[in-house]
Amino acid sequence: MIVAERKPFDEITGFIKECKRVLLVGCNECVTVCYAGGKKEVGILASALKMAFMKEGKQLEVKEVTLERQCDHEYLEEIRNIIAEYDAVISLACGVGVQFMAEKYFGTPVFPGVNTLFMGVTEERGVWTERCQGCGQCILGQTAGICPISRCAKRLLNGPCGGSTKGKCEIDKDLDCAWQLIIDRLKELGRLDDYDELIPIKDWSTERAGGPRKLVREDLQP
Amino acid sequence: MTTKTPSRLEKILAAGHLAVTSECGPPRGSNGDAITSKAEMIKDYVDAINVTDNQTSVTRLCSLAACIRLKLMGLEPILQMVTRDRNRIALQSDILGAASFDIHNILCLSGDHQQFGDSPQGQNVFDVDSMQLIQTVRYMRDEGKFLGGDDIDQPPEMFVGAAANPFADPFEIRVRRLAKKVAAGAEFIQTQCIYNLAKFEHWMKQARDQGLHEKVYILAGVTPFKSAGMAKYMKNRVPGMDVPDEVVQRMSDTPKEKQPEEGLSICVESIQRLKEVEGIRGFHIMAIEWEEKVPEIVERSGLYPRPKIQ
Numbered sequence: 233m234i235v236a237e238r239k240p241f242d243e244i245t246g247f248i249k250e251c252k253r254v255l256l257v258g259c260n261e262c263v264t265v266c267y268a269g270g271k272k273e274v275g276i277l278a279s280a281l282k283m284a285f286m287k288e289g290k291q292l293e294v295k296e297v298t299l300e301r302q303c304d305h306e307y308l309e310e311i312r313n314i315i316a317e318y319d320a321v322i323s324l325a326c327g328v329g330v331q332f333m334a335e336k337y338f339g340t341p342v343f344p345g346v347n348t349l350f351m352g353v354t355e356e357r358g359v360w361t362e363r364c365q366g367c368g369q370c371i372l373g374q375t376a377g378i379c380p381i382s383r384c385a386k387r388l389l390n391g392p393c394g395g396s397t398k399g400k401c402e403i404d405k406d407l408d409c410a411w412q413l414i415i416d417r418l419k420e421l422g423r424l425d426d427y428d429e430l431i432p433i434k435d436w437s438t439e440r441a442g443g444p445r446k447l448v449r450e451d452l453q454p
Numbered sequence: 455m456t457t458k459t460p461s462r463l464e465k466i467l468a469a470g471h472l473a474v475t476s477e478c479g480p481p482r483g484s485n486g487d488a489i490t491s492k493a494e495m496i497k498d499y500v501d502a503i504n505v506t507d508n509q510t511s512v513t514r515l516c517s518l519a520a521c522i523r524l525k526l527m528g529l530e531p532i533l534q535m536v537t538r539d540r541n542r543i544a545l546q547s548d549i550l551g552a553a554s555f556d557i558h559n560i561l562c563l564s565g566d567h568q569q570f571g572d573s574p575q576g577q578n579v580f581d582v583d584s585m586q587l588i589q590t591v592r593y594m595r596d597e598g599k600f601l602g603g604d605d606i607d608q609p610p611e612m613f614v615g616a617a618a619n620p621f622a623d624p625f626e627i628r629v630r631r632l633a634k635k636v637a638a639g640a641e642f643i644q645t646q647c648i649y650n651l652a653k654f655e656h657w658m659k660q661a662r663d664q665g666l667h668e669k670v671y672i673l674a675g676v677t678p679f680k681s682a683g684m685a686k687y688m689k690n691r692v693p694g695m696d697v698p699d700e701v702v703q704r705m706s707d708t709p710k711e712k713q714p715e716e717g718l719s720i721c722v723e724s725i726q727r728l729k730e731v732e733g734i735r736g737f738h739i740m741a742i743e744w745e746e747k748v749p750e751i752v753e754r755s756g757l758y759p760r761p762k763i764q
Contacts, residue, residue: 385567386538386578390585390634392627393564394619394646395693402693403569415624427630430638433542433586433601 233262233353234326235360236269236346244277244322245284247343251319252291254281255311256345257333258298259325266360268346269324271298277324277345302329308336315340351382368438368445374431376417383410389431458641459595461558461613462530462763463502467642467671471761472729473736475532475644475673476748477504478524480515489520492745493529499752501760502530502559504644504738508539511571518548522555532615533557536565541581542590542601549591553610561615561644562587585638588616592639616640618672620657621650621696629660636670643670644738647677647688650696651727658731667733674728677740678747679717682706718747718754725755 248254256278264270278294285292295318299307302325315321320341323330327348334342350362365382371389372379381387385403392411395402399412418424436442457464466473476496481488493503503524507517521531533552535545549560564584568576582590590601591614598609616635620628632643648654654674661667679685682705689697701720708716721739728734737757741748752758 385569386564386583387580388564388583390583390638392622392624392631393584393694394617394622395566396623397693398623403567409623412624415627424627427627428634428637430585430589430634433582433589436581 233265233351234328234348235266235350235352235362236263236326236348237266238268238273238277238324238346239344241280241284244343244345245281247341248281248292248320248322253293253295253318255295255297255315255318255321256281257302257311257321257323257325258296259302259323259329260298260300261303261325263325263346264298265354269326271296273324274298277322299325303332305336308333312337366439367434367436368442369435371431371434374426374429376414376421376423376426378410378413378417380410380414383408383413389434459558459611459613460556461611463532463559464613464641465763466501466761467735469761469763471736471763472734472757473502473671473673474500474739474752474757474760475502475504475736476500476739476741476745477506477534478520478745479506479509479743480517480520482512482514484515486515486519486523489515489523490527493524493527495745496748497527497529499749499758499760500739501736502532504532504534504561507534507536507563507565508571509534509566511538511566511568511573513572518552518557521552521557525555525557530559531557532559532561534561534563535587536563537580537582537584537587538565538568538578541579545582545587545590546594546600549594549610549612550606553608553612558611558613559615560591560612561617562591562640563617584616585635588614588635588638588640613641614639615642615644617646618643619646619694620648620654621646622694625653625657628657629664629666632661632666632670633664636666640670642735643672645672645675646694647675647740648724648728649688649701650698651724653696654728655731658733662733667735671735672733673736673738674725674731674734675738675740676721676724676728676751677742678721678744678751679705679713680744681710681713681717682708684717718751721751722754725751725757729755 256274258269258274274296278296282292301307315337322343322345323333324345330344351364352360352362355361362382367381396409401407401409457468478492505517505520521533524531562584568578591612598606618632685702685705688695
């Protein structure tokens with residue numbers, strides 16, 4: 233999933249300090265799972281915003297809506313009839329949802345309510361960690377199912393570096409060394425000889441380096 | 455062994471001499487004398503001088519410019535190059551720039567993470583890793599081509615080196631990793647500072663068992679302690695460093711004013727012992743901000759005078 237966390241409250245109030253009516257839109261997907269922008273967080277933020285305005289002697293009307301997704305046209309359309317009534321939208325979706333909202337409702341200010349962090353997993357309750365950077369050419373088949381691009385601080389394709397100590401990364405003693413994990417799992421699988429293969433220089437053109445990416449599936453197009 | 459480049463370091467190693475290299479860290483400013491004055495102190499006692507590349511991710515005068523200054527003094531620089539700060543365009547470009555000044559040695563490194571330095575909020579590049587940089591230089595030199603496939607007009611003639619840390623984890627792949635660097639094209643190796651001699655000897659034995667000592671020139675890295683405090687710092691704070699308790703104890707048991715002398719003695723004793731290790735082809739003396747002691751270490755270790763090979 234895409235992992236996000238709520239922005240600092242003061243940053244959000246800063247966006248809307250001139251507003252009287254705000255549409256606060258949550259998303260039922262990833263940000264719900266990581267407790268950053270689902271229905272519950274929409275409710276909490278709405279109350280907090282109203283209280284903050286009241287303290288300053290101002291009135292704020294907040295309409296709470298949580299859409300199934302904010303990265304698809306059909307769900308974003310659900311607010312078309314009401315959006316004109318509001319001075320601004322605060323979207324608690326990831327950066328993808330915020331942008332799609334802004335594209336669709338060109339004349340209404342749309343502000344982000346969360347900071348979008350990474351693609352990751354719920355490692356345990358309240359702990360999320362990164363697993364993928366979307367490089368566009370998955371190498372997990374060569375690295376025992378553990379991604380050195382997202383999990384090695386230097387994204388080394390032929391690690392570990394000299395800073396690997398007792399299984400941990402040189403930048404943080406609580407961070408696993410990805411290459412230690414790879415080697416441990418190769419051993420478990422009886423495939424440590426795979427380690428001896430040099431992974432060649434990577435084509436990064438399918439990653440961010442190649443510019444904004446696009447996928448077209450003609451078989452699915454109308 | 456035959457030589458493949460005009461590198462004087464390569465000639466010395468091929469002739470069977472124990473080579474001696476040392477390093478100069480460029481200054482945190484634009485004063486070129488800072489590098490030449492360090493080089494003056496050591497130039498008659500070493501065969502080649504590494505110039506570090508923004509080591510520990512602290513911004514400094516660039517390695518290439520400092521190497522050019524050494525070259526203009528008639529010395530033999532080893533250009534250290536990290537992949538942290540440059541993509542493949544910049545790496546290849548700097549290699550050609552160095553070659554245009556007849557800089558014939560390069561040490562290929564990934565580089566410390568930027569978190570350790572003065573720009574923790576900066577981007578890192580890591581377009582290629584250290585092994586892939588070794589491959590890149592060898593490809594440019596041996597095939598005469600850029601990574602993109604185009605021909606290079608006058609390819610660089612570089613003797614290609616890499617670092618090895620026998621003490622990082624996991625230990626079991628440390629020799630496999632050396633083998634990988636050799637397979638990638640490394641021709642000489644400079645090791646991490648050696649304090650745990652027994653562990654290093656074990657690593658060398660494993661390397662010999664695979665015949666790696668006959669495929670690559672291994673230079674043993676040593677760094678003298680200036681003080682007991684430095685020994686403790688290296689033991690506890692520097693990632694991938696193995697300083698045994700008895701070495702720290704020996705420094706701590708020495709009165710403060712005699713600690714520098716004791717640190718030098720430990721260094722010289724290490725070199726003497728390492729000389730006996732089969733497959734060691736030289737020494738890389740990293741006297742961090744203590745370059746003036748390199749001559750003494752070289753002399754006391756019986757490595758002076760240096761061979762005269764042009």
